[in-house]
């Protein structure tokens with residue numbers, strides 16, 4: 683089991699969204715979540731907030747030797763695979779019919 687020495691700076695603060703996201707992902711290895719699902723579970727209103735947090739989460743987990751991986755978003759109209767974790771529109775055909783990225787730890 684891993685050590686936890688630096689996990690907490692203060693135990694008076696409520697847990698941050700970042701900590702709750704890490705907790706959720708680490709406790710469900712192999713399970714995939716879209717940003718939308720994470721919004722619902724973590725009670726966040728905007729998906730863009732989730733994406734911002736996931737970038738920080740990926741860095742933190744990497745230091746612990748855990749990989750946060752995601753499937754790249756795919757355009758459901760033309761099949762174009764996006765290189766970023768988030769795209770609102772397909773850069774090729776401009777369709778907004780996008781299969782979103784799914785995140786998980788493994």
Ligand SMILES: [Zn+2]
Nearest residue numbers: 757760772775
């Ligand atoms: Zn497309």
